Amino acid sequence: MGGEALINSPDDFRSHVRVLLQAMKPQAKDLALAILTRIEEREGSANKTKLLKLMYLADIENFRATGETLTGFNWIFYLYGPWSSEYDALLEQLQAEGAVDVDKWATANVEGERITPKEQVELEKLQLPTEAFFRTRRQVDTWADRGVPRLLDYVYFETEPMEGAEKMRPLDFSKVSKQAPQLYRRPASGTESGDLKRLRRKILEARKSIDSEGAWERVPFESAPYDDAYLEAMATLEREET
Numbered sequence: 001m002g003g004e005a006l007i008n009s010p011d012d013f014r015s016h017v018r019v020l021l022q023a024m025k026p027q028a029k030d031l032a033l034a035i036l037t038r039i040e041e042r043e044g045s046a047n048k049t050k051l052l053k054l055m056y057l058a059d060i061e062n063f064r065a066t067g068e069t070l071t072g073f074n075w076i077f078y079l080y081g082p083w084s085s086e087y088d089a090l091l092e093q094l095q096a097e098g099a100v101d102v103d104k105w106a107t108a109n110v111e112g113e114r115i116t117p118k119e120q121v122e123l124e125k126l127q128l129p130t131e132a133f134f135r136t137r138r139q140v141d142t143w144a145d146r147g148v149p150r151l152l153d154y155v156y157f158e159t160e161p162m163e164g165a166e167k168m169r170p171l172d173f174s175k176v177s178k179q180a181p182q183l184y185r186r187p188a189s190g191t192e193s194g195d196l197k198r199l200r201r202k203i204l205e206a207r208k209s210i211d212s213e214g215a216w217e218r219v220p221f222e223s224a225p226y227d228d229a230y231l232e233a234m235a236t237l238e239r240e241e242t
Helices: 010-023 027-041 048-066 085-096 130-143 148-158 193-212 228-235
Strands: 100-106 111-117
Touching (some): 048 085, 048 148, 085 100
């Protein structure tokens, strides 16, 4: 992007990451881990895109309550919606500290990645205002076990900073209303709760069976060069697991 320093060496990259980490708020790390922890508790899974969008939604809810974001990220409208260069730096830090695992996986027809927390953090640790806490938890619970495409639609079309947003320009959080809109609700399936529990158990058993048979395999992965091509690649959506 225009105005960014060129990254020509590993030292340049490390220096750039340090600058990004200094710009974000200390709560950003705990927020990322708390979202991942809650997703795991809800028996869901997360990749980079899902975690990024849920952090954006948490920033909206905190801004609604306090007039400030939790992360301090410089959110922009980049290709597929809200994005921040600080986010990649945060993931680098969490991996370096051993707080998360980022696993690349592949089967015969599908590939992707999964982020899991090795360090558990409860949302309560963030000490959010009451309304922001419950709305953030509700957002995470809603999307924890759902695929990314519907989440992207919600973020893109139903969040205030994206209204009238221009590509490659900062998102305007002053558009966030103090009066909270109704949160997204899943339509009821009409299935009895007992049947839903049995279906969930079957899905979990099938997932364990697939894992035990080696269908999920780690694949070699090296970080891409931190140049324009890298930034483009980071914005390309991973094919989401079904």
